[in-house]
Every structure is written in C-alpha cells, then in structure tokens.
Amino acid sequence: MFRPLLALLRRDLTLALRRPQDALTVVGFFVVVVALFPLGIGPDPEFLRSLAPGVLWVAALLAVMLSLERLFSDDYRDGTLEQLLLVPEPMGLLVLTKIFAHWLITGLPLVLISPLLAIQLNLRPDEIAILMLALLIGTPILSLIGAIGAALTLGLRGGGVLIALLILPLYAPPLILGAGAVDAVMHGSSAQAHLSLLGAMMVFALFATPWATAAAVRIMLD
Amino acid sequence: MSERGIQWFRFTAPANFYDLAGRLIPWFAAVTVALFAVGLYLGLVVAPPDYQQGDSYRIIYIHVPTAWMGMFLYVLMAVYAAIGLIWRIKMADVMAKAIAPTGALFTFLSLWTGALWGRPTWGVYWVWDARLTSMLILLFLYLGYMALHAAIDDRQRASNASAVLAMVGVVNVPIIYFSVQWWNTLHQGASITVTDAPTMATIMFVTLMIMVLAAWMYSVTVVLARARVELLERERNARWVQERLEGGSK
Amino acid sequence: MIDFLAMGGYWPYVWGSYLVMAGLLLVEMIQLRYRRRSLMGWIRRMARLRAQEERQ
Numbered sequence: 001m002f003r004p005l006l007a008l009l010r011r012d013l014t015l016a017l018r019r020p021q022d023a024l025t026v027v028g029f030f031v032v033v034v035a036l037f038p039l040g041i042g043p044d045p046e047f048l049r050s051l052a053p054g055v056l057w058v059a060a061l062l063a064v065m066l067s068l069e070r071l072f073s074d075d076y077r078d079g080t081l082e083q084l085l086l087v088p089e090p091m092g093l094l095v096l097t098k099i100f101a102h103w104l105i106t107g108l109p110l111v112l113i114s115p116l117l118a119i120q121l122n123l124r125p126d127e128i129a130i131l132m133l134a135l136l137i138g139t140p141i142l143s144l145i146g147a148i149g150a151a152l153t154l155g156l157r158g159g160g161v162l163i164a165l166l167i168l169p170l171y172a173p174p175l176i177l178g179a180g181a182v183d184a185v186m187h188g189s190s191a192q193a194h195l196s197l198l199g200a201m202m203v204f205a206l207f208a209t210p211w212a213t214a215a216a217v218r219i220m221l222d
Numbered sequence: 223m224s225e226r227g228i229q230w231f232r233f234t235a236p237a238n239f240y241d242l243a244g245r246l247i248p249w250f251a252a253v254t255v256a257l258f259a260v261g262l263y264l265g266l267v268v269a270p271p272d273y274q275q276g277d278s279y280r281i282i283y284i285h286v287p288t289a290w291m292g293m294f295l296y297v298l299m300a301v302y303a304a305i306g307l308i309w310r311i312k313m314a315d316v317m318a319k320a321i322a323p324t325g326a327l328f329t330f331l332s333l334w335t336g337a338l339w340g341r342p343t344w345g346v347y348w349v350w351d352a353r354l355t356s357m358l359i360l361l362f363l364y365l366g367y368m369a370l371h372a373a374i375d376d377r378q379r380a381s382n383a384s385a386v387l388a389m390v391g392v393v394n395v396p397i398i399y400f401s402v403q404w405w406n407t408l409h410q411g412a413s414i415t416v417t418d419a420p421t422m423a424t425i426m427f428v429t430l431m432i433m434v435l436a437a438w439m440y441s442v443t444v445v446l447a448r449a450r451v452e453l454l455e456r457e458r459n460a461r462w463v464q465e466r467l468e469g470g471s472k
Numbered sequence: 473m474i475d476f477l478a479m480g481g482y483w484p485y486v487w488g489s490y491l492v493m494a495g496l497l498l499v500e501m502i503q504l505r506y507r508r509r510s511l512m513g514w515i516r517r518m519a520r521l522r523a524q525e526e527r528q
Binding site (some may be wrong): 007110143148152153156157158162165168169170172173176177180190208209212215216219220 | 298334358362363365369370373374378379382383386387389390391393396398401402404405
C-alpha cells in the first residue's frame with residue numbers, strides 16, 4: 001500500500017533536488033522580504049522586536065504562497081497528474097504525499113532559516129525556539145490549505161495571482177495563532193494555548209484538505 | 223457521473239424554474255418595497271434618538287441587516303454549490319452563482335456602514351474589531367469565489383471548482399471568526415472594545431426586524447432575477463428559450 | 473425638515489450610510505436589467521437570423 005506513495009515521494013524529491021534553484025528562490029524571497037522591513041520602518045531594535053513575530057510570519061506565508069503554483073503545475077503540464085488519477089491508491093493519499101514532498105522542499109527550509117532572521121530582528125533565544133516550533137507546526141498547514149488553491153487554479157491564465165486571492169483569506173487563523181505564540185512568550189506568558197490550537201488545526205487540515213485538493217484536481221482535469 | 227439527479231424534481235428543470243421565478247419576482251419585489259418603506263419610515267422618523275448615541279445609532283437599521291445577509295448568503299451559496307456539485311443539479315449551480323454578487327454587496331455595505339457608524343461612536347472609521355475583521359475576510363472569500371468562477375472558461379468546470387472553494391470557505395468561516403475573536407481579546411489593551419447597545423426599545427427592535435426582512439426579500443428578488451438571466455445565458459440556444467420568445471418578452 | 477436632515481448633527485454618517493446603500497442596490501438592479509436586455513436582444517437577433525436562413 002505504501003510503496004507507491006514512497007516511490008512518488010522519492011520521485012518528487014529527486015526532481016526537486018535536480019533543480020535546487022526553485023527551493024532556494026523561496027528561501028531567498030523570505031530573507032529579502034524580512035530584510036526590507038527594517039528599511040521601511042526604521043532600525044529601532046525594540047520596535048523591530050515587537051513587530052518581529054508578525055513580520056516573520058507574514059513573510060513566511062507569502063513565501064509559501066509563491067511556491068504553491070509549482071506544486072502541481074509541472075506534473076499537470078507533462079501529464080503525470082493524469083497518470084496519477086489512474087493509480088489504484090486513493091487520490092487523497094497521493095495528493096498528501098505530494099504536499100509532504102513540497103513542504104520538505106519549501107516549508108522546512110523556511111523553518112531552518114528563520115532563527116537567523118529572528119536574531120536580526122532582536123528576538124531572544126527562548127522566543128526563537130517558540131518561533132521555530134510554531135513555524136514547524138504552521139507551515140504544513142499553509143501547504144495543506146494552499147494545495148487546494150493550487151489545484152483549483154491548474155492551467156488557468158494568471159493562476160498565481162488568483163491563488164493569492166483564494167488562499168490568503170484562509171491563512172488568517174494560522175497567522176493569528178503562529179504569530180500569537182511568539183507574541184505570548186514575548187509578553188511573558190505561555191505559548192501553550194496557541195501551539196495546541198495550531199496543532200489541532202494541523203491535524204484537522206491533515207485529514208480534511210487532501211480530499212478537497214483531490215476533488216479539485218479531478219475537476220480541473222475532467 | 224450519472225444524469226439521474228436532473229429529473230428528480232420538476233422545479234429543477236430550467237424552463238419550469240424560469241417560469242416560476244418570473245411569476246414570483248413581482249410579488250417579492252412588491253413586498254420588498256413595502257417593507258423598506260415601512261422600515262425606513264419607522265427607523266428614520268418614528269423611532270426616537272438613542273439616549274447615548276443620538277441619531278447616529280440609526281445606522282444600525284441597515285448595518286445589522288446587511289451584515290446578517292452577508293453571512294447568511296455565504297452559507298446559502300455554499301449549500302447550493304454543494305448540492306450542485308454532489309447531485310449534479312444544474313439549477314443549484316445557477317443559484318449559487320447568482321447569490322455571490324448580492325452577498326458580496328451586502329458584506330461590503332455592512333463594512334461601509336460599520337465604518338461610518340464607528341466614526342461618531344469610537345472616533346475612528348476603522349477598528350480591528352473581531353466582527354469587522356471577520357466581515358472583511360468574508361468579503362475576500364466572496365471575491366475569491368467570483369474571481370475563480372470568472373477565470374475558468376468551461377462552464378461545468380467553473381461551477382464545480384468554485385463549489386469546492388465555497389465549501390472550503392464555509393468550513394473556514396467559523397474557524398476564522400473564532401481565531402479573530404481570540405486574537406482581538408488578546409490585543410484588547412491596544413484597541414477599543416466594542417459593546418452592544420445595552421437594551422433595545424421595542425420600537426427599535428421591531429424596526430430592525432422589518433429592515434432585516436426587507437433586506438432578505440430584496441435578496442430573494444435580485445437573486446431570482448439574476449438566476450433567470452444566468453439561465454438564459456446558459457441555455458440561449460435551447461428550444462424553451464425560443465418558445466418563450468415567441469410568446470412576447472417575458 | 474432641516475432637523476430631520478441634520479440627524480442631530482450626525483448627517484454625514486447617517487446619510488452617508490443610507491444613500492450609499494440605496495445607490496449600490498440601485499446600481500445592482502440597473503446592471504441586472506441591462507444585462508437581461510442585452511441578452512434578450514442577442515437571442516432575438518439570432519432567432520431572426522435563423523428565420524431568414526430558413527426562408528432562403
């Protein structure tokens with residue numbers, strides 16, 4: 001049962017590693033956006049610190065969103081996606097595997113690079129730890145929800161801009177919880193409530209969104 | 223998928239719907255006009271000014287109805303979209319698509335009236351209050367639905383894809399609302415708290431309900447009218463359209 | 473009358489809400505009517521063309 005899924009995962013990762021610039025572009029975008037903020041709002045360390053959770057989260061969210069178009073578009077163009085519909089495994093699981101591969105290539109690097117940017121914005125070590133944890137739980141949610149938008153805009157002109165309009169409103173809850181977690185630690189309270197809710201949201205997204213994405217893929221390939 | 227869903231109910235046949243809606247619209251329109259006339263008279267003339275907010279509170283008579291209709295129409299749109307997607311009923315698609323612009327309009331109006339009410343009440347046009355923020359996100363959801371519908375050329379595919387989006391959206395609306403509410407209470411130190419008017423006089427309550435009904439009836443009228451046009455557009459070459467044309471413009 | 477229009481000094485907010493709402497609902501109805509008119513015109517033209525073709 002799991003062998004085809006593993007094969008699909010390996011294939012997606014191999015393809016991505018063969019063209020590392022795609023993943024690097026996403027990380028680069030994240031870094032540049034965060035670096036631009038101090039230029040816009042001034043170098044005052046305390047002020048930057050208070051804005052850091054929101055800035056980092058919004059930048060991460062935009063970076064994930066930009067990478068979404070790639071999730072299915074290459075496979076759509078070369079016909080792989082249609083082949084996947086013929087595989088006996090449930091489409092939801094196949095989609096989930098693809099999303100997982102996509103997260104490993106784009107979401108995980110964001111989590112790993114985030115401490116560096118957090119230091120630039122004067123976050124303390126304990127806050128950085130919470131930030132990484134929140135991003136670790138939160139970026140999969142972003143990928144899972146975003147996959148629906150990626151599937152719904154398959155093969156459309158101007159799909160990238162449309163994804164933004166479809167998906168960004170749905171990103172409000174993870175943004176609130178993720179940035180709120182860091183904010184809570186900053187103000188001396190516990191981030192546990194935020195992180196548990198974020199975790200609950202991820203579990204829900206994990207079970208619910210792949211089926212919506214699969215339905216969307218099927219509709220767009222019909 | 224099978225076609226059997228289409229013949230289940232007579233009213234889902236396009237021609238029957240077209241005729242029935244055509245007969246109902248004038249009645250709904252008349253009721254709408256009557257309700258608006260009564261509601262506006264009561265709200266703007268008869269109802270006394272609020273002892274705290276003076277006459278500015280009168281915005282409530284359009285703010286609350288538009289906000290309710292904005293939310294209600296989104297759920298209704300998602301229900302129709304789901305019916306259309308699952309049972310392949312063409313009319314349900316048409317209804318879902320016809321509801322979206324009116325729902326978006328009401329959502330926008332609730333934001334607009336909320337801002338204009340906020341200025342005299344809180345001193346600013348916009349506060350990041352939980353309800354205003356949720357309504358803003360709801361407006362974005364409407365716009366996304368309409369944009370996706372418009373972006374896909376194939377009609378069936380457009381209906382199905384936007385139906386999926388509407389269903390995802392409707393699952394998310396409560397999550398968004400509660401997270402925004404939570405976010406707002408956490409940040410309350412920085413923002414202004416918004417409280418309801420303590421108790422409402424009977425005349426105010428009755429007027430408000432009349433205005434809600436008026437907005438509701440307006441929605442029914444306009445949505446049915448738009449569904450008819452939508453249907454004509456889709457079936458412009460069908461025989462029933464030609465038959466109705468010969469019997470004069472109906 | 474002036475008192476009524478002044479709305480206790482809140483006239484910009486009250487009338488700004490009511491008139492914008494009335495205006496936008498009106499725009500929606502007019503746009504809908506226009507859309508229906510032009511569609512009906514199209515269908516009629518096509519029917520006339522078809523009738524002409526049959527005669528020839």
